[in-house]
Amino acid sequence: MATNDEIDSRLKQLAIAAKNHPHKTVERQKAVTKLYMEIEKYKIINCPKNRNFSYQIYQEICAEAKQDLMLRICRELHNYRPEKEVSQWVNFLMIKCFQEATPKVIGVKDRKRLYCENMDLFFDKLKKQAEHDLYRIESALIEMIKADPGDAFKSEASKKYPHVNFQLLLVKRVVEEASWQQISEELGVSVSNLSSFYRRSLEKFTPRFREYL
Incomplete structure (x- = not known):
């Protein structure tokens, strides 16, 4: 089983490789897809804790946020800094996705x-x-x-x-x-x-x- 350091090193290599491809190219999209598959493989995505929602509503918001995560990774890859762990960066993006997913799942009136x-x-x-x-x-x-x-x-x-x-x-x-x-x-x-x-x-x-x- 890979250690946390080994996982981080692997993900950093993939993130840097994807970042080096020009925007809006097939190569970049393939590299981002490969990065995301590895992120899922190592189960480093954590949904933000929130006790304001029931279990099933919380799960639905997390699912919605996770669906948006790959797009945000692709869109904000240029902001990734190699001195940070990929897991930290990804879960920072997940917080943003969670915030955006919440009103989609639960309208204020509902x-x-x-x-x-x-x-x-x-x-x-x-x-x-x-x-x-x-x-x-x-x-x-x-x-x-x-x-x-x-x-x-x-x-x-x-x-x-x-x-x-x-x-x-x-x-x-x-x-x-x-x-x-x-x-x-x-x-x-x-x-x-x-x-x-x-x-x-x-x-x-x-x-x-x-x-x-």
């Missing part, structure tokens, strides 16, 4: 509504109930999700990815407690698309869930 209605906060509220009530409520919710009377949740399917439906995501997230990344890898759909569909579905079915609070 922020309050989304905070009140997302499932993570819904279950946080359950955890504050008395212990015996918590078990009863959680059991009832899980049974409702599994039974899905009238196939209401199952019928709520993604138009873009028909194999993804709301019941499937509820089971994965609430019953199996799978992470968005695990679900993404299993279903072959990005975290951003999954969490967006999940959030919209939660908003639609909030009244049904509230019956169990």
Whole structure:
């Protein structure tokens, strides 16, 4: 396994090589792509910590920011200084991408509504109930999700990815407690698309869930 110094040395070589190619050339684009692939390979990208958002909203913002990161690396490569570690520079750019991605994912007008209605906060509220009530409520919710009377949740399917439906995501997230990344890898759909569909579905079915609070 490569050490941090070896990883940094490798990435610096690639960054400098890409920087030396003229702007807007095929060679530069190929070099930047190679650099980005190595950055992903070594998993040096860190999404900025932010506790103002629920887990799924935070994941969606991170996914959106990561999608923009390669473009920003390409656009700002001339600013890279070899005396700095590539990981420091990349994560500085990631902070900018995160800041820009946030309003794309959560509009100012929607922020309050989304905070009140997302499932993570819904279950946080359950955890504050008395212990015996918590078990009863959680059991009832899980049974409702599994039974899905009238196939209401199952019928709520993604138009873009028909194999993804709301019941499937509820089971994965609430019953199996799978992470968005695990679900993404299993279903072959990005975290951003999954969490967006999940959030919209939660908003639609909030009244049904509230019956169990």
